[in-house]
Amino acid sequence: MFSYITTYAILLLFTPYLIAAGAKTNTKYGKGPTPPFYTDYGACWPIREKYPGYNTGKQLYDNVLKEGVWLAGGTTTGTGSNSCSGGCGSCVRLKDKSNKPIEMYFLIVDYEPEFTIAPNALARLEELNANYVAMPLVADMKNCTITGS
Numbered sequence: 001m002f003s004y005i006t007t008y009a010i011l012l013l014f015t016p017y018l019i020a021a022g023a024k025t026n027t028k029y030g031k032g033p034t035p036p037f038y039t040d041y042g043a044c045w046p047i048r049e050k051y052p053g054y055n056t057g058k059q060l061y062d063n064v065l066k067e068g069v070w071l072a073g074g075t076t077t078g079t080g081s082n083s084c085s086g087g088c089g090s091c092v093r094l095k096d097k098s099n100k101p102i103e104m105y106f107l108i109v110d111y112e113p114e115f116t117i118a119p120n121a122l123a124r125l126e127e128l129n130a131n132y133v134a135m136p137l138v139a140d141m142k143n144c145t146i147t148g149s
Helices: 002-024 057-063 121-132
Strands: 070-072 090-095 101-109
Touching: none
Parallel strands: none
Antiparallel strands: 070 101, 090 101
16 A cells, blocks of 8 residues: 555656656757646747748748747637737638648747647647748738647
8 A cells, every 4th residue: 555655646746747757858849848728828839920021831940939939729818909908819720822821720839838739739730840941921820729730
């Protein structure tokens, strides 16, 4: 009985650190754990103000994401393009070369320990990196609900 209690206590104490350590070594996706996305605070900015000069998914991935910013599918709350009431995330919508929107959204949030990534976000990021990195991003980020997740 005592050994079970000790084992669970050790797991309870060290599991978050093991998960965090594993996430932080995965530089391809920046820093962070992978449970469902939720945050009770944040900030939303137009992409030109937040990331000036980054016009394609590849530029954003190479210059921003690898520096510890997440690019991930998820849902957001709040009203208006700069609102963060009740929770916040900003997102970009990809367009193809003919300027036709691609029905996939990616959430961009500053790295904080409290931020987490939406389910399937890493798989969708793989898809972005493999297929859409050179396609232009919509100029302004906005609060949005993810489609096709």
